[in-house]
Amino acid sequence: MTDRAAARDLFRGVTALAPMAMGGNLPYRRFCKQYGADTTCCEMLLAHKLVKASRLEIALMRRHPEEGPFGIQIAGSKPELMAEAARIAADAGADYLDLNFGCPIDLMVRKGIGAAALQRPARLAAMVAAARAAVDLPLLVKLRLGWSEQKVNAPELARLAEAEGADALVVHGRTREQRYRRDADWDAIAETARAVAIPVLGNGDILTVWDRDRRLAQAPVAGVVVARGALIKPWVFRELKEGRPWYPTVAERWAVMARYVALAKEHFGDDEKGLARVERFTLWHLGFWHRYRPFTQADVLAQETSPIQRRVDWPGDDPEELLLASEQELDHRRIWSRLLDGDHPGA
């Protein structure tokens, strides 16, 4: 029997890599772990597919030996399926189980999955209870603030989840209807954290040390969860651990990308089929990497909200830096070919 106090302690003081479809691929998680992410988690797996042993969902539960504590995240609409999926996740070797009640995608919420449960507190409570009864694993429950600004109910949902046996919560500080349009509301995260005794991890808009420090001062959270910040700059975890920024040179940024490509080749293989997957993921990641900007403390603190929510031009006119900051797909393809050929600074 897991000691519940120990299960809760697992989440205290952590800087976690968020579960992310595509972005949370195994080599990228390993990459973030190497930079100092305390925990990593696979992307959302659908309970009904796991129960049918879908090959994709089974593959997505794989972890790298360097990862840990490692979570498996499941989403569903029926308590009995969540229980069965929880057992499968435990058998697959998860260190903790993560229940997703935040996914905003229409296709999912129409089926009662993800954020749909925010509107049905009794159903959400039943799913938490079913997963709790099925496995002994530390249980993390992920919430958004509520369905809409008119229906913010995270404190109520947090209390229900705690009563049904959740060991910790993640609160993404936006509603389902807001998606990413609004800045994360850390006052609302704070209110939710105050509503329960279990650890609450805050999630939303952390890109720099100063974002994190400002939010920790604002909300009594036990730790933070980083998603897009980690996609834009995987070294954010090192910055958060060391408490100071790192401004990589152009050569260092190429080296960071080349390192991901190496990890991805190791995982997917470097035969024709493997390389096609490495290319697909690298191009996808360039869609975030190009958004890196060397923000200073003054840039961040000049506004109430994080620069992650703003589009900012690259400062300066160095052609290599402009290439890395380009949002054009053609430029991303150029970068990919140069990575493949080792034709870049620092190679």
Ligand SMILES: Cc1cc2nc3c(=O)[nH]c(=O)nc-3n(C[C@H](O)[C@H](O)[C@H](O)COP(=O)(O)O)c2cc1C
């Ligand atoms: C590409 C991408 C995929 C995501 N996939 C998932 C997912 O599978 N499960 C989940 O709980 N959240 C998912 N999220 C949401 C993040 O975990 C996080 O809650 C959200 O992005 C807010 O954090 P941020 O402001 O640090 O980005 C995803 C986010 C992104 C950007």
